[in-house]
Amino acid sequence: MNRSRELLAAASASIHRLKVCGELGTLGFECTLEEVDLEDITKDQLNTIKACISQDLETGNCPTLERSTFDTSKCLQGIYEDLNAYRAELSNLGDQKVLTTIDEMMTALDPSGRSAVQALPGAVPTSFQERMRLCSILHAFRIRSVTIGRMMSYLTSPESSR
Numbered sequence: 001m002n003r004s005r006e007l008l009a010a011a012s013a014s015i016h017r018l019k020v021c022g023e024l025g026t027l028g029f030e031c032t033l034e035e036v037d038l039e040d041i042t043k044d045q046l047n048t049i050k051a052c053i054s055q056d057l058e059t060g061n062c063p064t065l066e067r068s069t070f071d072t073s074k075c076l077q078g079i080y081e082d083l084n085a086y087r088a089e090l091s092n093l094g095d096q097k098v099l100t101t102i103d104e105m106m107t108a109l110d111p112s113g114r115s116a117v118q119a120l121p122g123a124v125p126t127s128f129q130e131r132m133r134l135c136s137i138l139h140a141f142r143i144r145s146v147t148i149g150r151m152m153s154y155l156t157s158p159e160s161s162r
Contacts, residue, residue, distance in 0.1 A: 003105045004149035007083075010101035011142040017095070018138065031135035038140045039133065042085050048144065051078025052151050072155060079148050080109045086141045093134065105148075 018031055042048075052075035087102045 003101075003108050004145070004152040006101050007105050008142065008145040008149055010098040011138065011145045014090075014093070014095045014098045015135075015138050015142060018135070031138070033139050036132060036136040036139060038143070039136045040140060041089055041137060042082050042144075045085065046074075046078050046081045047085075048075070048078045048082050048147050048151060051075045051081075075151060075155070076109055079151060080106060082144055082148065083109070086137070086144070089137050090141065093138075 015031060051071075083102050083106050087099060087106070090098060090102075093099075
């Protein structure tokens with residue numbers, strides 16, 4: 001569970017460094033959640049939301065965790081796939097702290113040593129559109145980190161083993 005807290009802290013710190021300190025290069029605009037349309041880079045693959053929450057139509061507008069249909073290994077795989085996708089997207093950012101935190105969480109989820117996507121660092125985004133997309137992805141990653149943290153808390157709670 002500490003790894004998921006570290007993940008959220010790293011995502012938040014990365015946004016902060018982009019906005020305020022300019023350590024990672026300035027975006028040239030205020031990167032706030034209100035200023036961007038979030039992009040779900042994981043929507044076409046197995047992800048935390050699809051893998052961990054019931055997709056049953058009977059749940060209505062409020063998805064639930066049903067013990068009888070909950071698949072822990074599928075949920076963990078969804079979390080791993082999310083992290084892998086975000087790691088690939090954020091590799092151009094050059095924020096070693098956030099990349100290391102993602103790698104550590106992925107290793108904790110899959111200690112068998114399956115290799116993650118190790119995208120080679122490319123050019124730092126320069127166009128306004130690229131910088132806006134980076135801002136969007138960082139905010140989406142921060143929100144997904146909250147979801148991952150909540151799922152990891154659930155998986156380690158007594159309720160999940162009943």
